[in-house]
Amino acid sequence: MPAEIRTARASDVDDLAVIEKAVFATDRISRRSFRQLIERESAELLVAENDGRVAGYAVVLFRKGSGVARLYSIAIGPFFGGLGIGRMLLASAEETAFKHDRMMLRLEVREDNSRAIRIYEQSGYRKIGREPGYYEDGATALRYEKTLRGDIPVATKVPFYQQTCEFTCGPCCLMMAMANFDPGFVPDPVMEIRLWREATTVFMMSGPGGCEPFGLAVAGHESGLSAEIYVSFHGALFLQSVRSQDKRRVMELAQVDFRRRAERYGIPVNYRPFAIDDIRTAIAEGKLVLVLISGFLMFGKKVPHWVLAIGDDGDHILIHDPWVEDERQETILDAANIPVPYGIFMNMAQFGRDGLRAAITLGKRDRQ
Known part of the structure; x- marks a missing residue:
């Protein structure tokens, strides 16, 4: 059966902590932080459930008054790779941000995480910056963002024209x-x-x-x-x-x-x-x-x-x-x-x- 994406519950915290320990060597989210994220109005913690087991999660943060949401963290359990769950969580995070009236979703990813970078770029994210020493172990982060559209297509009867000068x-x-x-x-x-x-x-x-x-x-x-x-x-x-x-x-x-x-x-x-x-x-x-x-x-x-x-x-x-x-x-x-x-x-x-x-x-x- 395909994974189901839902909002996290307090009963998921132990499973989330297990995934966190298995996936990340540093910059881990603690059990206490997971509980706080589940309760925070300015955050959405989504989990992917596969055959009754928590297979992964994504955390989306919202700043009041901002048109931008942040994908704070996303992780897939070690036994659930290759099932497309990461892409499902990413799409659900985008949908969640769009429903919260955000125009863009931004994220950071380790520069050496080529697999994740490939998924983000294939999903329409563009690189907007580079931050040396961003992670606890000194690794560099790349910053990405994507304009959120929901179900609204690019095509429209009003023709689009790209300006060729900065002032036009x-x-x-x-x-x-x-x-x-x-x-x-x-x-x-x-x-x-x-x-x-x-x-x-x-x-x-x-x-x-x-x-x-x-x-x-x-x-x-x-x-x-x-x-x-x-x-x-x-x-x-x-x-x-x-x-x-x-x-x-x-x-x-x-x-x-x-x-x-x-x-x-x-x-x-x-x-x-x-x-x-x-x-x-x-x-x-x-x-x-x-x-x-x-x-x-x-x-x-x-x-x-x-x-x-x-x-x-x-x-x-x-x-x-x-x-x-x-x-x-x-x-x-x-x-x-x-x-x-x-x-x-x-x-x-x-x-x-x-x-x-x-x-x-x-x-x-x-x-x-």
Whole structure:
């Protein structure tokens, strides 16, 4: 009979301790710790039961307010190898993390554990770091993570386009919307740069300029889309990091131009923070939503970043993130149609000390 995965009980502690002693020479979980993990609200201890015997376990930890879960430990008893129990526990750990509204599952594995590494990589995990001396015996740990999707597929009717420059997230989201509403439109790097030039604030920190909501809305309107802006701040945006007065002046003038053009085009502007219901309503009406987020949760950098909200399944906002980080071995699996729980979505959809919220709803504009 195949193994059954269930939540651990207090009566499993002795069996868990036997597995722990047999599998690990160091860094062992004690009986007391197993009992605490079973009782903790911020942990899930799963066991695999085969023919009435505990064959293995997995521990998943959850930090309050975080979108990331951690696979703290996973082990298979010495007499249960080769039955696929490890992969079953790993899949159950991912399902558990997803049900706890986590976007990612992270783990550490010994660098010399080639078999486990192979299983993780075959299961879609990507290496994100290396930690020398991590274990008690001085062994090095490799850090891995995986974007959790549940049953949500990568494929979607909204085309996905990967940005080719670090500063073109907004234009790439705009192109995805254009391709969605006009099947004849094919995104390419030339249009990516053209839209960036049309929507950029000229400067951003020390590099090329990013795009602000009015510029993106104007570029979208001029490309045949309807647009409506939500912005929680009345003044010029993204100036906190700009020390040069000349750069600030140029950015302010560029944004004045965008606002004048938005007014001339009759683009509606809501000067208030958007709510989750605003996003859900727009999607229900067949629109897509360009949303400003902090890049910290997505790729660990506190920079403004645009993503495209494309769907709503009743628990998650589904997004296309145009940034696919090759250095972290990311693929389209990590960037397209990502399910983001509502609470996490609203936490990430703000930027800077003032908590700026900005979004642009996009639809197909009726030609006059």
